[in-house]
Amino acid sequence: xxxxxxxxxxxxxxPGVRLVAVSKFHPVEALQEAYDAGQRIFGESHxxxxxxxxxxxxxxxxxxxxxxxxxxxxxxxxxxxSLIHAVDSLKLMREIDKxxxxxxxxxxxxxxxHIAKEETKFGYSPDELNQMLQEGEWKELKNVRIxxxxxxxxxxxxxxxxxxxxxxxxxxxxxxxxxxxxDDESFKELSxxxxxxxxxxxxxxxxxxxxxxxxxxxxxxx
Ligand SMILES: *Cc1c(COP(=O)(O)O)cnc(C)c1O
Numbered sequence: 001x002x003x004x005x006x007x008x009x010x011x012x013x014x015p016g017v018r019l020v021a022v023s024k025f026h027p028v029e030a031l032q033e034a035y036d037a038g039q040r041i042f043g044e045s046h047x048x049x050x051x052x053x054x055x056x057x058x059x060x061x062x063x064x065x066x067x068x069x070x071x072x073x074x075x076x077x078x079x080x081x082s083l084i085h086a087v088d089s090l091k092l093m094r095e096i097d098k099x100x101x102x103x104x105x106x107x108x109x110x111x112x113x114h115i116a117k118e119e120t121k122f123g124y125s126p127d128e129l130n131q132m133l134q135e136g137e138w139k140e141l142k143n144v145r146i147x148x149x150x151x152x153x154x155x156x157x158x159x160x161x162x163x164x165x166x167x168x169x170x171x172x173x174x175x176x177x178x179x180x181x182x183d184d185e186s187f188k189e190l191s192x193x194x195x196x197x198x199x200x201x202x203x204x205x206x207x208x209x210x211x212x213x214x215x216x217x218x219x220x221x222x
Contacts, residue, residue, distance in 0.1 A: 004152070008209055023043065024043070035061065039193050044063065051076050064082060077101050084108070093144050106144070107144060113172060129172075147187060148173065152194070163204060192204070195206050
């Protein structure tokens, strides 16, 4: 079942777009099934859950943290996390830098931008993002590698609105890349698109989609 779902999703992905299988709230057996079907990138949004799963599953999995991350929890994932998607403050970046240095690592991060018309979503507004990048402190954080941007569209059935938001995100991505990361080949990811909207996201220049429900089914929140 999971393997079929996975292949179904993979068959609809554009070349060059990577799939993060969002496995939050699903048991390790479900992840193992996706792993056995070839999936290697998994996305989790709770630190302790990701840490526990990491300990039980094969070591060649790339663990992506896609949730809102609290500063005091960075240390638990620093030894192994391969990409943190939703970085939304300098304070958090400083902590990631510190914990990465302790582990002798450079941790890949995406900056979360707020594009949705909903107020509950985290992330930088485009102005805040520009300001933070202009101020330049991030350049001194040698153990943080900024690899691109991440965003979520409004949770709506209005596809034209979603498309508009994703296009807007792509414009910001291009602008930020041109302004601050011209000679930086690491800055190349735009993480956007979930089960309900990843086809739209792909049309708008997403390089990484985060799909949970379409692969693992509905989540059961205990
Ligand atoms: C849960 C989650 C997803 C996956 O959502 P689905 O609708 O199940 O595909 C993607 N991105 C983030 C940030 C999430 O928290």
